[in-house]
Amino acid sequence: MNRNETTWFGIRLTQKQATNLFVLSIVGVFITFFVVIQMFIPLIYMFTSPYGGIGYLWQSLFMLAPYYIAFLVGLILSIYSLIRSRKIARSYSGLMSTNSFKSKITMFCPNCGNQRSEEEKFCKQCGQEVK
Incomplete structure (x- = not known):
């Protein structure tokens, strides 16, 4: 893979920027995963409580749908950035020879x-x- 052909959303990154993006993407995946799990906990409690019903489930899903979509997009972007920044960082050679x-x-x-x-x-x- 040529270094000049690897970009992140059209932006050419240096090796240090790609490594920093890789670390931030890992953090983003964990944060997004944690938030999505926290959003599903009320739906899980609904099935364990004697109150509510299937109407409560649909109402909760529709109320939280924009948040689910936003966090799903964030999760996809984080995973894409994780994979892409790793490829960009690997495209750089370990040592660059200098001519003396x-x-x-x-x-x-x-x-x-x-x-x-x-x-x-x-x-x-x-x-x-x-x-």
Whole structure:
């Protein structure tokens, strides 16, 4: 998978951003799951209590339907972000190699003005020690 082709809703993420999104997605999944469970508890209590009936169940479902839909969308987005950010973070290589090269600055002997390399300690023409 090419790093430039992997996006999260059209946004290119760095490895650090993808890792942070992964952690936030895990937290989002747990929070959303917990809230949805808390919303179902009154419906479970309805079956254990002697009061109420099937009408109470439908009334509760219709009253809480927007919340169920919102939390379901949040859960789906969290799971999608969890999977996608993991793929984005994996698309980055562990270590990126850097190219090192010698300096191309021209150095001259302070005594005679002859061109010299940076590694030379003495001038080739006059023998002067170069610092």
